[in-house]
Amino acid sequence: MNIRDIMTADVTCIADTTTLQKAAQMMKQMDVGSLPVCDDNEKLTGIITDRDIVIRAVANGTGVDAPVQPFVTRHIEFCDVDDTVQDVANLMKQKQIRRVLVLGRDKKLVGVVSLGDLAVRGQDDMMSGDALEDVSEPAMVHH
Numbered sequence: 001m002n003i004r005d006i007m008t009a010d011v012t013c014i015a016d017t018t019t020l021q022k023a024a025q026m027m028k029q030m031d032v033g034s035l036p037v038c039d040d041n042e043k044l045t046g047i048i049t050d051r052d053i054v055i056r057a058v059a060n061g062t063g064v065d066a067p068v069q070p071f072v073t074r075h076i077e078f079c080d081v082d083d084t085v086q087d088v089a090n091l092m093k094q095k096q097i098r099r100v101l102v103l104g105r106d107k108k109l110v111g112v113v114s115l116g117d118l119a120v121r122g123q124d125d126m127m128s129g130d131a132l133e134d135v136s137e138p139a140m141v142h143h
Contacts, residue, residue, distance in 0.1 A: 078101040
């Protein structure tokens with residue numbers, strides 16, 4: 001089974017000039033915790049999460065009218081639309097992440113796959129269950 005079979009294809013991308021308030025309002029309206037950020041050519045440049053807005057921006061005194069650009073996470077994990085569910089589950093497990101953005105052959109954003117997608121729609125793949133369990137457990141901290 002490929003990621004294209006279980007991904008959420010209805011993904012809204014915002015510009016990095018979008019205000020923190022507008023991004024938060026969009027997250028609330030869509031009931032999501034993150035939004036991909038794309039350039040004018042619809043190429044993925046990063047992601048902004050609800051946590052980025054609250055912890056990295058608002059908690060440090062940044063006004064809600066500020067653009068998301070300084071708070072966007074630029075290093076993101078992504079996969080190809082033709083990758084297998086097992087490959088993406090392994091990536092999530094290895095990187096301890098809960099969502100992966102999906103790029104098409106033209107490197108434009110075509111979807112997102114989350115642990116929930118793996119758990120609900122990828123049930124036939126034993127690796128999805130392993131990824132769900134392993135990502136959900138906190139990493140061991142060594143002193």
